[in-house]
Structure formats: structure tokens, C-alpha cells
Amino acid sequence: MAVDGRRRGSLAIGAVRRDFAPWADPAATPFIRFERVTKRYGDVAAVADLSLDIFEREFFCLLGPSGCGKTTLMRMLAGFEAASEGRIVLAGQDLSGVPPYRRPVNMMFQSYALFPHMSVERNIAFGLEQDRLPKAEITERVVEMLRLVQLEPFARRRPAQLSGGQRQRVALARALAKRPKVLLLDEPLGALDKKLREETQFELMDLQVKLGMTFLVVTHDQEEAMTMADRIAVMDHGRIVQVATPGEIYEQPASRYVAEFIGDVNILEGKVSEAGEGRCTLAVADAPAPVSVAGVAEPLKPGQEVALALRPEKLVLTHEAPPAGTPNVFAGTVWDIxxxxxxxxxxxxxxxxxxxxxxxxxxxxxxxxxxxxxxxxFVHFAPEAGVVLTR
Structure with a gap:
């Protein structure tokens, strides 16, 4: 099998992910499109007037705290919930009124939902048997899935005889066996321990590239989203507040909410003293001198109140005072370690x-x-290290 004409060997996976950016191509057609979708439960809008484009073969992540609407959005795509307003389009087809079993998607649940009385191979075959595929084709696909998730020696075991990571692989194989156009993963790694979760993240990334399939994952785990996704949509109260690559989300958050939700950050309140092309000087109450910031994306005006986001790893900490002329120097005391x-x-x-x-x-x-x-x-940072936030 090949992706973009290249062999899918282990050495090609990184290159494929690095070069993959259809969202940057104005001529690219979205594979999944949410068009002004709203979902209400009584007077409460779980999803509010939301529009989003996802592209074919993208590993896309919906990220946000509990109750932000991310799972509701996924369930609407799967057909388990109906939108109150708007429409969802998949591969050019309006999904309005299409029942879940007629949609070219499959969902892997957080609980895995395996049948305890069935063997691994029977669990994988279950959906194919419901679709009444020929027995020979079912057998072929089950063997293919067992090989794909490296569970061939465990084919005849039952879920209770497997580890948590192995059960997760069975659920994944069952979801993939029907060859959906889109695989939906709802908190897929939440039940795994930290080390196994980290290992499985890379396995999922490699598997997604090998299959050439579109993955949509819901998670509240920021590290998980940053590791696996091509792009992330950060959600808050039923709305999307930023859609970007992991690097852009982390380095250029669109708002204070995104900066605080993704990773660790220091937020300093300030007021613009001077503003120029891509640069500004801030008066910050906690700073002994004006703070200089470069790489400012938005136009600013003197007197405007803003926030300055500083990632902890971009701050330099020393015993000795930095050389004279070093910008953005703070003096302090080590309080905790x-x-x-x-x-x-x-x-x-x-x-x-x-x-x-x-x-x-x-x-x-x-x-x-x-x-x-x-x-x-002494703590100091380069002018390029901070991000000025106006929202």
C-alpha cells in the first residue's frame, strides 16, 4: 500500500505526517464539514452555531474540558444525536436523516464495549456478521485485523484474559474491520496507564497513516492531543475557540483561554506603552522596567490593556544578574521546587x-x-518568547 505515491514503510511515516497539510491548500475540498451546527437539550446549547472543516486522511482532535460539547459533536457525526440546526456533510453527502448504521463511520468507545463471552476473533467479526458478509471474507478481514494490531496469538482468548492495552486493541480492530471512511475515537486511551498510553499514541499515529484513514478523536488530555493530532480544535462551551496545528496552538494561542488550557503558562497583566510593526512595549505591574515583546501578530494601541503569556521553558533562570542591557529581567526568590x-x-x-x-x-x-x-x-526572557493576548 502507498500514501501519496510513497511506500508505507516505517521510515516513510514521519515524512508523510510532516508533509500533510491540505488545510493550507485553498483548492482542497473538506472531507467532513460541520455547517453552523447547533445541538440543544431544552434551553441549553451543548453545541452552538459551530462550523468546522476536516480533511481526508487527517488525524483530527477535538480537545476541551468536560461538558464543552466535543463528544456531542462526535455523536452527531456518528448519527447517535441529531443536530437541532445546521447540517453535517461527509464526502459530499448530507447526513441529515441518515441512520447510524448507514453512515460510513465507526466509533470506538472509551469503555471498549467488548462482548465478554466472545473470543477476540469473534468480537472482531461481530459487526461483519451483522452485515452478513460472506464467511470467507469475514475470516480474511479478521486475520488481517489481528495482524494489524498484533494480536494473532490471542485470537481465541476472551476479553477477561487480556490486559487493558490488549482489550483496547481488540476494540480498535473491531472498529476498523468494517473499513469505515472515518474512525471516531472517544477518549480511546483513558483506561490505560501512563506508559502504555504514551506507547499507544504513537501506534495509533502509525496505524492511521498506514491505513490512509481519517481519524477523529475526542480527548481532554492535552498531551495526547498534542502528540497525535495533525490539527486540534480547542472547544469551550459548545464553540470552537481555535483550530490549528499543535505547534501553532502552543506557540501562538488565539486567546487567554487557549494559552491557559494548553500546557503550563504564566499570564502577566499589562498595558501597551508603545506599539510598532510587530513589536510593543508593555507596562507590567510585576516588572521593574518596561517589558519588550517582539513577533506581535495583532495591531495594538498605546493604553490598550493586554495579557502577556510566557511559557515556563522559555524563561531563563540564573543565580547571577544577566549582563547590562538584557531585556525583561525580574529579580526574585526560589519559593518552591x-x-x-x-x-x-x-x-x-x-x-x-x-x-x-x-x-x-x-x-x-x-x-x-x-x-x-x-x-x-534572576529570571529573564527574550522579546520573542512572550505572546501578547488581546482576548
Whole structure:
């Protein structure tokens, strides 16, 4: 099998994902389109006037807290819920009135919903038997799925005889056996432990590329979304607040809500003192001097109130004062320390009483003069490190 004319060997997967960006092509036609979709339960709108385009072979993620409408949106695509307003189009077909079993989608549930009295191979074959496919074709597909998810030695076991990760693979194989155009995954890794979850994320990414299939995953786990997705839609109260690649979501959040929801961040309140082409100077109450910011995306006006988002890993923490002329310098005291193995988190208390969160990679085993509690330190950051938020 090939993707875009290339062999699907293990060395090609990274290249395929790196080059895949149909959303950047104005001529590309969306595979799935939500057009001003609203879903109401009584007076409450679980999804509100939402429009979204997803492209064929995209690994797309709906990300947000519980109750934001992400699962409702997925269930409407699957046909388990009907939209109150708007329409959903898949591969050019309006899905209005099309029952779930007639839609070219399949859904893998968080609970896996395996039949405990059936073997692995019977679980995988169940949907194919319901569709009354020829026995020879069912057998062929089951063998193919067992090989795909590497469960061939476990074909005759029952779910109770499998680990959590193996049960997850059975559920995935059953969902893929019917060869849907779109695979819907509702919190697919939530029941796995952290290490297995991280391993499975990469397995799902590789599998999605090998199959050339469109995956739509719902999750509240930011790391999971950032790892797997080609693009992420961040949701809040039934609306989409930003759609972008993981890198864009993290480095260029569209709002304070996105900046705070994705990863760790320090938010400083400020007022624009000067504004120019892509640059500005802010008066920040916690800073002893004006703060300089570069790479500003939006036009700003002097006197405008804004927020400055600073990721902890972009802050530099030192014992000694940085050289004269270094921009954006804060003095403070180490208030608390959290050692995470690969990273150490420092909470630095400023003279204003504000605490900054700073992270440092533990690149070496030994440090000449390690930072400790109550040390007087300096924090500074480059003008390009901060993001000015107007919303």
C-alpha cells in the first residue's frame, strides 16, 4: 500500500505526517464539514452555531474540558444525536436523516464495549456478521485485523484474559474491520496507564497513516492531543475557540483561554506603552522596567490593556544578574521546587508577591551550583518568547 505515491514503510511515516497539510491548500475540498451546527437539550446549547472543516486522511482532535460539547459533536457525526440546526456533510453527502448504521463511520468507545463471552476473533467479526458478509471474507478481514494490531496469538482468548492495552486493541480492530471512511475515537486511551498510553499514541499515529484513514478523536488530555493530532480544535462551551496545528496552538494561542488550557503558562497583566510593526512595549505591574515583546501578530494601541503569556521553558533562570542591557529581567526568590526527572520546575516569588513558574531541562546529571529554596535569583526572557493576548 502507498500514501501519496510513497511506500508505507516505517521510515516513510514521519515524512508523510510532516508533509500533510491540505488545510493550507485553498483548492482542497473538506472531507467532513460541520455547517453552523447547533445541538440543544431544552434551553441549553451543548453545541452552538459551530462550523468546522476536516480533511481526508487527517488525524483530527477535538480537545476541551468536560461538558464543552466535543463528544456531542462526535455523536452527531456518528448519527447517535441529531443536530437541532445546521447540517453535517461527509464526502459530499448530507447526513441529515441518515441512520447510524448507514453512515460510513465507526466509533470506538472509551469503555471498549467488548462482548465478554466472545473470543477476540469473534468480537472482531461481530459487526461483519451483522452485515452478513460472506464467511470467507469475514475470516480474511479478521486475520488481517489481528495482524494489524498484533494480536494473532490471542485470537481465541476472551476479553477477561487480556490486559487493558490488549482489550483496547481488540476494540480498535473491531472498529476498523468494517473499513469505515472515518474512525471516531472517544477518549480511546483513558483506561490505560501512563506508559502504555504514551506507547499507544504513537501506534495509533502509525496505524492511521498506514491505513490512509481519517481519524477523529475526542480527548481532554492535552498531551495526547498534542502528540497525535495533525490539527486540534480547542472547544469551550459548545464553540470552537481555535483550530490549528499543535505547534501553532502552543506557540501562538488565539486567546487567554487557549494559552491557559494548553500546557503550563504564566499570564502577566499589562498595558501597551508603545506599539510598532510587530513589536510593543508593555507596562507590567510585576516588572521593574518596561517589558519588550517582539513577533506581535495583532495591531495594538498605546493604553490598550493586554495579557502577556510566557511559557515556563522559555524563561531563563540564573543565580547571577544577566549582563547590562538584557531585556525583561525580574529579580526574585526560589519559593518552591518540583523535580520531575527530565525537568525541574521552579516557583520564583517576585518582589510584587507574584509567582513565576520556570522550567529547566535536566540536560546533565550534575550542576556546579544547583538552585535551592530561598536562593535569590534572576529570571529573564527574550522579546520573542512572550505572546501578547488581546482576548
Amino acid at each position: 518540583g523535580y520531575l526527572g527530565d525537568w525541574t520546575i521552579y516557583l520564583v516569588r517576585l518582589a510584587s508577591g507574584r509567582t513565576l513558574r520556570v522550567s529547566r531541562a535536566n540536560a546533565t546529571r550534575f550542576v556546579e551550583r544547583p538552585l535551592s529554596w530561598d536562593d535569590e535569583v
